[in-house]
Amino acid sequence: MANWSAGYVVDVEYTHGFYQELTPSLLGFLALLQGVQTPDLSSSSLTYCELGCGQGFSTNLLAAANPHIQFHATDFNPGHIVGAQTLAQAAALTNVRFYDDSFAEFLTRGDLPDFDFITLHGIYSWISPENRRTIVEFIRRKLKPGGLVYISYNCMPGWVSMLPLRRLLVEHTAARGAQLSPQSRASTFLDMADRFGKLDMRYFANHPKLASRLDKLKNHHPNYIIHEYFNQESNPFYFMDLAEELAEAKLTWVGPANALDSLDEINLTKEQREFLSGIDSVALRQMTRDHMIDQQFRRDIFVKGPVRLAAHQVREKWLDMRFALSARGARIPRELRGMRHAVKLQSGIYDPLIAALGSGPRTLREIVADPALGAIGINRLIQALTILVALGVCHPCLPEPGVLERKLHTDRFNRAVADESRFERKFGYFASPVTGGGLAAERMNQLMWLSLSEKNPDMAGFVGKVLSEAGQRLLKEGKPLQGEAHEAELRQRVADFEQNILGIWTSLGLGAPSPAKSVEQRRLRA
Known part of the structure; x- marks a missing residue:
């Protein structure tokens, strides 16, 4: 493995996922739930940074949906950055820059602005203590007062049973061949887990939840398994320890970056809620809550100098949202x-x-x-x-003013995404100029949208032709369809798209792209 990797997996690409919690409008909503002021999304001078951006798909999508924000993202795997830059160029994005810097190199750059948002998805659990200190210093130097940090990470106590087994499985996988392909490494990892489960190991008996957890892993992409379990560093955190590290960057915890986690009435018993209400320390209260629900992954919002809004200010912000x-x-x-x-x-x-x-x-x-x-x-x-x-x-959603201009950018991005779907299922999201975030979009639906964008009224014929040119067929019950059965399935999927999806997509700004000139003229008249 390359020396520059610092023990991080670099010979396997990360997946092309979109992580909704990175969306500025959603982060603003969740902070407002806690009565905290966040950067004004109607401002034209906002800046956003993602550390450890992986394939950069989330950053590119958000840049398309938020052209008023300047995006910067780094990942020290150059293969990831090449792919991210290629998609940015295909989508004609001018408000995003990608870097293949290590965190230490990124810290010393002199050409970066100060940021309103800094986000890290998962990466903090997989890096060395030295790199974590570098990230904290970067946030301390580069996050604006009032700026927001989103961070997600593996946590305790939910990981307590998996950590020893992870080490055992990784060692057994390595012993069977260091040069195994990603698919083979992931497969060997899962096969060994199955074998251990059948050996009447007392460890499994003492940790009965492991079997279902390992079973769920079988539904994940092999590359995800490699990045989640095969890095040299694996550091699930107690919330109290993470909050203490981030306090060095002057950060204060605001709340969860997940709407479900904010609803304690359905996550905790009455007695648990009453017990937590008697704990004055925020960090100790959260750490106790994590034990109550056996938390294994946290998504958190921190702010540098949070301002608590008065009741009338909160009300007005809600009314305008x-x-x-x-x-x-x-x-x-x-x-x-x-x-x-x-x-x-x-x-x-x-x-x-x-x-x-x-x-x-x-x-x-x-x-x-x-x-x-x-x-x-x-x-x-x-x-x-x-x-x-x-x-x-x-x-x-984002404020309504500017939605036509945002649509110009999301149309180009969505076209670049849909063009990839002509050949393979690579990207699973479109960008919405209305929400400023992503919308799940299956490959077949992307191709139907592409048909509309090319003014082709025969969506079934268009999609069938694309699949035929790629040497592919629709599957049913795992088997490729042929002849009339294939045509009937295509027509059924088109009918479902028209009935259940197209109207929603149109209301979210994903209707058939308008001619650029007429949209620009409407924008100027507005």
Whole structure:
């Protein structure tokens, strides 16, 4: 392995995922839930940095959806950066820069701005103490006062049973061949786990949750398994220790970067909530909570000098915030399950709220103007919206001004993504100019969108031709379809797209791209 890797896996590419929690509008929503001021997303001078960006897909998508923000991202694997730059060029993005610097090299650059947002997804658990100190120093120097940090990481106590087994499995995998392909390494790792599970090991008996955890790993991409388990460093943190490290960068914990984690009523018992309320120390309270739910992965928001907003300021910010659905009302679950309890969505609240949002993005001010919804009360509506966000079917949005210009950028990005789908399933998300984030987009749906963008009314014929040119067929029950069965399946998928997806995509700014000239003219007139 190369010396510059510092024990980090570099011979296997990371996956091309999009991580919703990195989205500025979502981070602003979650901070507002805690009554904390965050960078103004309507500002035209915002800056954003992702440390350890992997393939850079998240950064590129966010840059397309937020052209008013300048993005910078680094990953010391040059193969990742080449791919990220290639996608940025294909999408004609001018507000993103990628670097193949180590964290130490990135710290000493003199051409970086100070940042409003600094984000790290997962990376903090996989690097050496020296690199963690470098990151903390980078945040201390480069994060603006009032700036926000998103950090996700493996944590204790949820990892306590996996750590010793991880070491054993990695050593056995290495003993079977250091030059194994990623697929073979991941397969050997899982095969050895199965064998150990059948050897009546007391370790497995003493940790009964391991079997289901290892079983879930079988559904992950081999490259994910390699990056999650084969790095030299594996450091799950107690929250208290992580908060202490980040305090050196003048950071204060604000809250979870996950709407579900903010709903303690369904994650904890009444007795647990009462016990936690009696703990004055934020760090000790969070560490205790992690033991209550056996937390193994945390997503957290920290702010450098958080400003607590007055009640009237919080109310005005809520009223101005826009929300949009990413699913048809009939497809939205009417129950949200937490760690301990499930909450059923009351039809008297959610039916009119979902109906109001079903016609397009709405501010909370517009929602409460409806007499039926206004009678529910702003606090209960905020709770309902939070639950819909936790379900993943509702998203906080960017301000409406500038949406036409943002669409010019997301159209180009989505076209670059969809063009890749002509040949393979590589990217699974489109960018939305409305939410400023990503929207899950299956390969077939990307190709149907591509058909619309090319003004081809025969979506089934277009997709069939693309698949044929790539030497591919649709599968059903694991078998390739032929002849009329293939055509019928294509028509069925097109019908589902038109009925259940296209309308939602259009409301989120993913309708067929408009001619650039007419969009620009409308923008100038506005």
